[in-house]
Amino acid sequence: xxxxxxxxxxxxxxxxxxIATPGKGILAADESTGTIGKRLSSINVENIxxxxxxxxxxxxxxxxxxxxxxxxxxxxxxxYQKTSDGKPFVEILEENNVIPGIKVDKGTVEIAGxxxxxxxxxxxxxxxxxxxxxxxxxxxxKWRAVLKIGPNEPSELAIQQNAQGLARYAIIxxxxxxVPIVEPEVLTDGxxxxxxxxxxxxxxxAAVYKALNDHHVLLEGTLLKPNMVTPGSDSPKVAQEVIAxxxxxxxxRTVPPAVPGIVFLSxxxxxxxxxxxxxxxNKLEVLKPWTLSFSFGRALQQSTLKTWAGKxxxxxxxxxxxxxxxxxxxxxxxGKYSGGSAGGLASESLFVKGYKY
Amino acid sequence: xNLVDELAxxxxxIGTPGKGILAADESTGTIGKRLSSINVENVxxxxxxxxxxxxxxxxxxxxxxxxxxxxxxxYQKTASGKPFxxxxKEGGVLPGIKVDKGTVELNGxxxxxxxxxxxxxxxxxxxxxxxxxxxxKWRAVLKISANEPTELAIQENANGLAMYAAIxxxxxxVPIVEPEILVDGxxxxxxxxxxxxxxxAACYKALNDHHVMLEGTLLKPNMVTPGSDSLKVAPExxxxxxxxALQRTVPAAVPAIVFLSxxxxxxxxxxxxxxxNKLQTKKPWSLSFSFGRALQQSTLKAWAGKxxxxxxAxxxxxxxxxxxxxxxxGTYKGDAKISEGAAESLHVKDxxx
Numbered sequence: 001x002x003x004x005x006x007x008x009x010x011x012x013x014x015x016x017x018x019i020a021t022p023g024k025g026i027l028a029a030d031e032s033t034g035t036i037g038k039r040l041s042s043i044n045v046e047n048i049x050x051x052x053x054x055x056x057x058x059x060x061x062x063x064x065x066x067x068x069x070x071x072x073x074x075x076x077x078x079x080y081q082k083t084s085d086g087k088p089f090v091e092i093l094e095e096n097n098v099i100p101g102i103k104v105d106k107g108t109v110e111i112a113g114x115x116x117x118x119x120x121x122x123x124x125x126x127x128x129x130x131x132x133x134x135x136x137x138x139x140x141x142k143w144r145a146v147l148k149i150g151p152n153e154p155s156e157l158a159i160q161q162n163a164q165g166l167a168r169y170a171i172i173x174x175x176x177x178x179v180p181i182v183e184p185e186v187l188t189d190g191x192x193x194x195x196x197x198x199x200x201x202x203x204x205x206a207a208v209y210k211a212l213n214d215h216h217v218l219l220e221g222t223l224l225k226p227n228m229v230t231p232g233s234d235s236p237k238v239a240q241e242v243i244a245x246x247x248x249x250x251x252x253r254t255v256p257p258a259v260p261g262i263v264f265l266s267x268x269x270x271x272x273x274x275x276x277x278x279x280x281x282n283k284l285e286v287l288k289p290w291t292l293s294f295s296f297g298r299a300l301q302q303s304t305l306k307t308w309a310g311k312x313x314x315x316x317x318x319x320x321x322x323x324x325x326x327x328x329x330x331x332x333x334x335g336k337y338s339g340g341s342a343g344g345l346a347s348e349s350l351f352v353k354g355y356k357y
Numbered sequence: 358x359n360l361v362d363e364l365a366x367x368x369x370x371i372g373t374p375g376k377g378i379l380a381a382d383e384s385t386g387t388i389g390k391r392l393s394s395i396n397v398e399n400v401x402x403x404x405x406x407x408x409x410x411x412x413x414x415x416x417x418x419x420x421x422x423x424x425x426x427x428x429x430x431x432y433q434k435t436a437s438g439k440p441f442x443x444x445x446k447e448g449g450v451l452p453g454i455k456v457d458k459g460t461v462e463l464n465g466x467x468x469x470x471x472x473x474x475x476x477x478x479x480x481x482x483x484x485x486x487x488x489x490x491x492x493x494k495w496r497a498v499l500k501i502s503a504n505e506p507t508e509l510a511i512q513e514n515a516n517g518l519a520m521y522a523a524i525x526x527x528x529x530x531v532p533i534v535e536p537e538i539l540v541d542g543x544x545x546x547x548x549x550x551x552x553x554x555x556x557x558a559a560c561y562k563a564l565n566d567h568h569v570m571l572e573g574t575l576l577k578p579n580m581v582t583p584g585s586d587s588l589k590v591a592p593e594x595x596x597x598x599x600x601x602a603l604q605r606t607v608p609a610a611v612p613a614i615v616f617l618s619x620x621x622x623x624x625x626x627x628x629x630x631x632x633x634n635k636l637q638t639k640k641p642w643s644l645s646f647s648f649g650r651a652l653q654q655s656t657l658k659a660w661a662g663k664x665x666x667x668x669x670a671x672x673x674x675x676x677x678x679x680x681x682x683x684x685x686x687g688t689y690k691g692d693a694k695i696s697e698g699a700a701e702s703l704h705v706k707d708x709x710x
Binding site: 209214287 | 554566602641
């Protein structure tokens with residue numbers, strides 16, 4: 001068989017399909033300890049375990065928010081954490097039909113001889129780690145590969161390295177019962193226009209799907225987490241309909257119909273931008289053989305974080321802010337978002353140059 | 358209309374539900390074999406007469422969106438002097454042209470081949486466009502065996518297809534991309550599926566590398582079937598494996614997939630295509646036909662080269678066109694008047710075009 005059909009095949013297909021349910025999407029709450037530290041410090045909160053636990057508890061216990069989510073990506077520490085009254089986070093998610101996922105990569109390192117291009121680490125004992133995560137309740141994984149646009153970038157070396165890395169990670173996940181989210185992020189940094197981003201995104205995705213085929217990955221049991229196709233961060237913005245058009249065209253040219261769902265990363269977009277772009281894509285009258293949804297980190301949590309500011313008294317209001325973004329994005333996956341859930345915070349750009357996870 | 362729009366429009370038109378392609382591009386040598394099978398001399402006038410019979414069949418052209426021609430035929434006319442190209446255009450059928458120059462063996466392999474025809478291809482395409490052609494076809498061939506297809510054969514053929522496709526698009530011709538995996542062999546359907554997926558993945562990577570605009574292309578693949586020496590399976594099984602292979606490899610930007618019939622009988626090919634279109638699953642491209650033998654076999658036999666048989670032969674041709682048109686809609690009931698030869702297997706071992 002071209003695709004590896006192991007003992008988890010049916011489960012992988014079922015879980016991938018569920019995550020791709022129209023009206024639902026993924027909360028990316030898998031910030032590493034270092035990264036969540038930056039978020040917490042931006043609201044003057046100390047980066048200690050109980051605060052990290054408190055933030056995630058706030059999110060996962062937001063009334064009615066979980067019905068907008070099909071999955072949550074967790075960092076390893078969070079997979080084993082509990083609420084303040086002792087209930088494992090994994091149980092809360094499962095009881096609310098939200099599939100727990102796990103970030104399994106170990107960050108990026110530079111590729112020598114390139115102009116700051118990177119490859120992603122995390123292969124050592126990956127199979128064994130996946131087995132452990134599966135036992136702990138995880139049913140999908142995520143691995144972030146990063147590419148950048150520059151005069152000579154992305155290089156063929158960087159594209160190949162990252163595509164191969166994603167494919168190898170993906171098959172190891174599938175061997176161990178985890179649906180791999182394949183994330184080849186092309187960074188927005190740069191003065192390039194949207195056409196350049198489209199060309200690079202198409203080249204990268206074509207390489208990724210060739211690698212997945214080479215490695216016998218079962219596409220029906222995967223998800224794709226790409227960047228949207230947008231102008232570079234130093235370039236003038238364009239309307240959401242334009243972003244939708246270029247993005248969906250790029251995906252139609254490269255992503256086989258066997259993939260059940262595409263869950264976009266938000267990059268540096270503001271909460272409102274990300275939602276509107278996703279909505280525009282789902283309104284586009286063109287044939288899309290996969291669902292288009294979200295896997296947002298900053299674009300789901302930004303206003304929630306600011307509203308919380310680390311204070312117990314703010315939890316209720318913060319949870320309302322979170323619910324508001326969840327609902328907005330849920331509507332966007334159906335092309336039904338009518339705007340208006342933008343507070344000042346929701347429109348704040350979340351772009352950080354040379355963003356390191 | 359600019360080039361990009363024209364290519365996309367023509368490719369989409371060829372994929373119109375209810376229509377498909379007649380592959381009438383047999384080279385002089387190949388059509389000679391057909392003619393000799395009905396004891397007809399392989400001279401230009403007979404070749405012309407056969408194609409006239411097909412193109413002037415009353416009511417047939419409505420079921421066709423394109424006809425692939427051999428170079429000689431592109432410039433031929435009816436007996437009353439009307440260019441074939443005009444007959445087709447008036448019937449709403451796009452003329453296409455075979456542009457490859459056959460296969461040659463790859464040194465060091467076990468009989469694997471690559472396809473020739475790139476030299477001066479752009480100039481030839483321009484001429485063909487001026488003569489009325491709007492799409493082209495190039496056949497790459499791979500085989501399944503103990504160690505085949507090799508990575509070399511896959512890469513060479515994928516690359517050749519991609520270069521041909523890029524050149525065609527520059528000249529206004531929609532390239533039909535045809536990576537045929539021969540049915541010869543004793544392998545099962547799963548093996549065929551695995552090879553087909555691997556080959557198609559390589560093709561679409563190559564097309565991307567060569568900057569081919571997928572919206573302005575068509576795919577002409579083999580159906581996924583057991584090998585010729587293996588037990589047959591039901592059309593529903595062929596449909597399931599075929600469509601799955603395509604879902605795993607063919608991007609939605611490709612407007613239509615037009616199957617080759619390989620060695621299948623006329624009826625088999627139609628039933629398989631019909632089963633695919635009945636399948637309830639994701640199919641973002643239309644699924645149609647680009648049949649040569651599977652559209653012409655009974656017609657040829659009915660004609661037998663005799664003027665007095667033309668009407669009978671045209672009736673046979675119309676039956677197959679209509680049947681396949683229904684198959685593209687999943688409405689074929691298998692009730693086509695079976696003429697002599699419709700159920701006849703058309704498999705020729707190690708078939709050379």
